[in-house]
Amino acid sequence: DAKTTQPPSMDCAEGRAANLPCNHSTISGNEYVYWYRQIHSQGPQYIIHGLKNNETNEMASLIITEDRKSSTLILPHATLRDTAVYYCIVRLDAGGTSYGKLTFGQGTILTVHP
C-alpha cells in the first residue's frame, strides 16, 4: 500500500472549517484513500473514503487532487468534539488477502479551540 504523509498537529477554532491535508504521492490507480479518527481511549472511527472523485457525507468532505497525489479532509464546522487524531490511509482495492490490513501512520492531532 502507498505511504501517506500528514502534519503531526493542527489547530482549528470552533465553528471554523478544519482542513486536514494528506500526501500520498506514490498512490496507484486502484488504491482508495480512507480517513479515520481516534478519540482518546476509543477505537478508530471511519469518516469517509474515495478513489478519485470528491466525496461528501454527513461528517465530512474529501477532496482528492486530479493527479491523486494528495487529498484534504474537510470538517465544515469544527466542534470541540472533533478534537482527535486523524489518520489518512491508502488501501489497495484488490480484495483477498490484503483486505483487512490497514497501515496506520502517526496521523494528525487536531485540536479544536473554543
Place this chain on the structure above:
Amino acid sequence: KAGVTQTPRYLIKTRGQQVTLSCSPISGHRSVSWYQQTPGQGLQFLFEYFSETQRNKGNFPGRFSGRQFSNSRSEMNVSTLELGDSALYLCASSFGQGSSPLHFGNGTRLTVT
C-alpha cells in the same frame, strides 16, 4: 444498527498467563480484523478472518492466535503473556470485499503485570 462489540473492556493478567478476547461484528459483516495499539508502535495489524478462515496475518509471534465462528464472531488468544503485550486490542469488522470500510470497536485494554 449495533456497532462492533468487544468484551471485556478492561483486563488485568499476570505474566505467563493466557487471555482470550472476544469480538462481535456488525450484523452482516463477514470479515473481522484484529489490531494491537501501543504508545510506542501505534496501530499494528494482527490478523484478519473471513468466513472462518484466516486470510492475512501480521508480523506477530505465534503466541497470538485467533479464530472466527460461523456467526462471524471472533476471538483472539494470547498465550504466555509478556509485559510487552500490554496494549489496547482493537477489532474491526467489514463486508470483506470491494472498498467497504472497516468499522472498529472500542477495544479491550489489556494490562499484564
